[in-house]
Amino acid sequence: MSLGYGQSENSSGLLFLTDEQLRKGIEAMFFAYRGFTADPDRILSERSYGRAHHRALHFIKRSPAITINNLLSTLGVTKQSLNRVLRTLIQDGLVLNEVGVQDKRQRHLSLTEDGSEFERALSNAQSDRMRTAYRQAGADAVQGFRAVLEAMMDPELKKHYGTRSNGQRS
Amino acid sequence: MSLGYGQSENSSGLLFLTDEQLRKGIEAMFFAYRGFTADPDRILSERSYGRAHHRALHFIKRSPAITINNLLSTLGVTKQSLNRVLRTLIQDGLVLNEVGVQDKRQRHLSLTEDGSEFERALSNAQSDRMRTAYRQAGADAVQGFRAVLEAMMDPELKKHYGTRSNGQRS
DNA sequence: AACAATACGTCAGTGTTGTTGACATTCCAA
């Protein structure tokens, strides 16, 4: 089997990786992440929003009615940092903030019509690039891409990955 | 062939990707990048350095005697931003700044002994995680990982990827 | 020799996004 990228496998089935190969992996992450954020960044700057706004919109879209605490632990930032971003999104009418029914201490976040539309624009820009990259690399590559990324996540953060649930407890 | 991750391929050989699959790819990038930077970030904060210092050290190590302009276009930041970082690294004795021989306007950057040692510590932390992720995902996955990342880069930035040259012209 | 362009450094101001620390309010649960 041709492994490509100068990898080799020894008799124990363990990958042998040179410093050079690891360095290229590191740089690949660096350069790819720039490309990954480039398109949404352009759209965001038109409305003088930043990447933090995009992230908030993304996860609110993913988990409608998500609570502040859940969003906080998903994003991994402080509440003060998130609050600044949410305040502008709520004021601008992109995000709805509703008091919980079971637990009135909680707030449930969701996208307004405008918010959905804007999130879609950002999401489309990012998805387009990802789709192009996927097709360029091929189906097998996509599988490997996701497998390596998942293995690279912190276990603590990984639990927030791949769910559509809003994490509400009954 | 089992593609996994719910992908499918149509008769034209084109990947069919649902919004859900693309969304998971986007989140994978987000969470993985956090993991990717987590270990070096810890080391950096002990010396009150940031990610920008790490990036500078990485590319100076990769291309010894690199000029300011080349480093600038590799990192994709402004000279004012880079200068702030380089100034501290030079003052702290981690980076050498030497006037060019052929062209005395240019400055050539390289790591000192201390700089090499520090860069190695950062690099090792990051490489360890990447090596673990690679081994967990398997040899085929690594190939796909790199292929997708490369396809995701901006062409303008991609030209800085995968070279050990310092970009000097004769 | 004169002049334009290149490479670099720096000052000042601004914006986004993160942090810590402190404090208040509201509400749930024991």
Added chain:
DNA sequence: TTGGAATGTCAACAACACTGACGTATTGTT
């Protein structure tokens, strides 16, 4: 009733990006 949980907010600060402007040294060109 009392403690803790969930949220919001104020203030201060730091990292790191940006723009704009200006200065100096050096090189290349006319």
